[in-house]
Amino acid sequence: MITLSHGAGGKATQDLIKKTIMPRFRIRNVNFLGLDGLDDGSAVNVKKVGGKFFVFTSDSYTVKPLFFKGGDIGKLSVVGVVNDLSVMGAKPLAMHLNLIIEEGFDTGLLERILDSIGKNAEKDGVAILGGDTKVMERGKVDQLVISAFGVGVADKVITDAGVKVGDDIIVSGGVGEHEAAIIVEREGLNSTVKSDCASLSRVVQKILRVGGVHAMKDLTRGGLSMALNEWSEKSGVGLEMGEEKIPVSRQVRSICRVYGFDPFNLACEGRVVVACDPGKSEKILNILKRGNAGAAVIGKAVKGGEVVIRNRFGGRKILRPLEGVMLPRIC
Amino acid sequence: MITLSHGAGGKATQDLIKKTIMPRFRIRNVNFLGLDGLDDGSAVNVKKVGGKFFVFTSDSYTVKPLFFKGGDIGKLSVVGVVNDLSVMGAKPLAMHLNLIIEEGFDTGLLERILDSIGKNAEKDGVAILGGDTKVMERGKVDQLVISAFGVGVADKVITDAGVKVGDDIIVSGGVGEHEAAIIVEREGLNSTVKSDCASLSRVVQKILRVGGVHAMKDLTRGGLSMALNEWSEKSGVGLEMGEEKIPVSRQVRSICRVYGFDPFNLACEGRVVVACDPGKSEKILNILKRGNAGAAVIGKAVKGGEVVIRNRFGGRKILRPLEGVMLPRIC
Secondary structure (H helix, E strand, C coil): CCHHHHHHCCCCHHHHHHHHHHHHHHCCCCCCECHHHCCCCEEHHHHHCCCCEEEEEEEEEEECCCCEEEEEEHHHHHHHHHHHHCCCEEEEEEEEEEEEEEEECCHHHHHHHHHHHHHHEEEEEEECEEEEEEECCCCCCCCEEEEEEEEEEEEECCCCHHCCCCCEECCCCCCCCHHHHHHHHHHHCCCCCCCCCCCCCHHHHHHHHCEEEEEEEECCHHHHHHHHHHHHHCCCCEEEEEEECCCCCCHHHHHHHHHHCCCCCCCCCEEEEEEEEEHHHHHHHHHHHHHHHCEEEEEEEECCCEEEECCCCEEEEEEECCCHHHCCCCC | CCCCHCCCCHHHHHHHHEEEEHHCCCCCCEEEEEHHHHCCCCCEEEHHHHCCCEEEEEEEEHHHHEECCCCCCHHHHHHHHHHHHHCCEEEECCCEEEEEEEEECHHHHHHHHHHHHHHHHHHHEEEEEEEEEECCCCEEEHHHHHHHHEEECCCCCCCHHHCCCCEEEEECCCCHHHHHHHHHHHCCCCCCCCCCCCCCCCHHHHHHHHCEEEEEEECCCCHHHHHHHHHHHHHCEEEEEEEHCCCCHHHHHHHHHHHHCHHHHHCCCCCCEEEHHHHHHHHHHHHHHHHHHCCCEEEECCCCCEEEEEECCCEEECCCCCCCCCCCCCC
C-alpha cells in the first residue's frame, strides 16, 4: 500500500523508486544521464542524438477507470506522449513521468500500471529518464494521476499550420473508439468496443518516408471535429468532408445513438488524420490500411475557413468544435 | 469559475488557454515553435540554442495552502524546476506546465497563480512553451496540482556523484524555512518565518564562473540530511559536518522545538549546497553571502561513507535521511 511517506522524498521514496519503479523500465538512459543517476534531472548529449530540433510535449492522464478494454492509464500515458511527438514529425526519444498517487493506493495495482508503462515505452524505444512521485492524502486525489513529458528529435517539424488547399485528408481508422470504450466501462454496458489506444510512432515514420505529408494530428480530446477545426483555423483552409466516408464502427454508432453523442466529437487515442499531397495519398492510405482496414480518405482541403460535412444526399452542415463536455476524464 | 468543460479539450479549453493562460506568459518561444502554436507540442532549434547537453527535469507541486509567506504554488513550480536545472549546471531555457484543476476552482485565484508563474519565469528568461489543462470533478483533486517540466542547456553537466574527498561543503543560507513557513500557515501559528522559495539560477551561474564546483544540490523534500546522504552514497565519500556551523534561524528552531522536528530534515525551496575545491570556497562563499548573509562553510568531504554531524563538545552522530513523513504536501 502506498503511504504518505512514499511521497516525502526520504528513504521510503527512494525505496519505491529503486525497487518498484526503476526495475520496470528497461530503457533508462539516452546517451548520458538517465533514471539510474537518480539526480535532480536527466541529460542528453545533443550531438550523439542528432536531429535539428528537439520536440517537447506534455499531458496529464486522469482517466477513470484506470483499466479499460484495450488499455490502461499507463499505456495511455506513453502512447499519448509518443503520438503527440510523432505527429509533429519527431522520433520519440524519452519521457519523464510524474506520478501523483492517493494515499492507500494498492501497490500491486501501481506495479501493473508501471509494467504497462515499461512495456509500451520499450516497444517504441522510448527511455524513461526521470520523474517525480508525490502522494496526496486519502480523498485529495482520485487514485492516480500521471503527468507525462515527452522529448523527441526531428529534422523537420510538422505543424497544424501546414495543410494546403488541394490536400487529401486521410484518417487511420474508425473514430471515437477510445471514448466509447470508457463510456462502456463506466456505465457497465454490454459492448465489445475496445479503445483504439495505440502508438502511432511506427506507422507515422513509414508515412513520412513516402513524402508529401503536410500535417498530421492525433485525435484525442474533442475528437475529429476538434482536430479538423484546429487545422482549418491554423492553416487558413476550408475542409470538405464526406460524412459517409468517415469510418465509425457499428458499436460506436450504437453507443452514440443511446447517449445522443456525435461520434466526430468522441476522443481517440490511436488514430491520426493526415493532410497530404493527393499524389501521395494512395501510398499513404495503403500503409495505414495495413494497420487498420478502416483507414480512408475522408475529405479534401479547399479554399475557405470552415469545416463542412456533406452527407450522401448532398446536404451540408458545418462541423463545429465541441462546446461543453461530453464525458469527463476520458484520458 | 473553472468548469469541467474547461478541461474537455474543446472550445472552452481553447478559450481558457488563449484568454487566461497565454497572455500571462511573456516568453512563449525559444527559437522555433512555442505556446502560440497551440500545437501538439513545442520545438526548439538545437543549433540556435547551443550547448552540448539538453538537461531535463520534472516535478509536481501539490502544496497546500496555495499561497504562503514568501511564495505560492505558481512561484514554487517555476523555481523548483529552475533550481533543479541550475544545480545540474544548466541554463534554464523553457518549461511545459500541466495544470490539474478541481472543478469550481476560482478563476481569479487561477489568474493570480498564473501571473506568479509568468513573473517568475520571465525573471529567469524561461519560456513557457506548452502544457496541458485537465479539470477533475469536485472532490477528485484538492484545488490545484501543477506538474512542471523543465528544459535547460549545459556544456558540462554537474551530478551528485561529483563530490571529492577534501571538498568544502557550503550552504547558501538558513535551512528549513520553506517547510517551517508551510507549518506556520497550516497551524495558524504566529511567526515571521518566510519561505526561502527563490530561484538559484543567477547565483549558480556566478558560482560556476569561479570554477572548482564539483557538485551542487538544491535542498527540497527531505532537507539537508537527504541531500547530504545522497551525495555521500553517490559520490562514495563521507561528510563531516559541524552542527553549530549549519545556519538555522531562530524562528525555524522554535518551530522545530514545538513539533519535535529536526531542522536538517525540513525542506527548503531556495537553498543550495555546494561541494567545491577548498581553494575556491572563499570566493564562492562571498558570492553566496551577497545573496544571503547566512551562507556558510558547514563541513568537509572525507574518506568513508557516512554523514556525520559533530557538535561543539566533540560529540558525533550519524545524520540519516528522513524516514516516514513529517508534513505532507509542502511542495
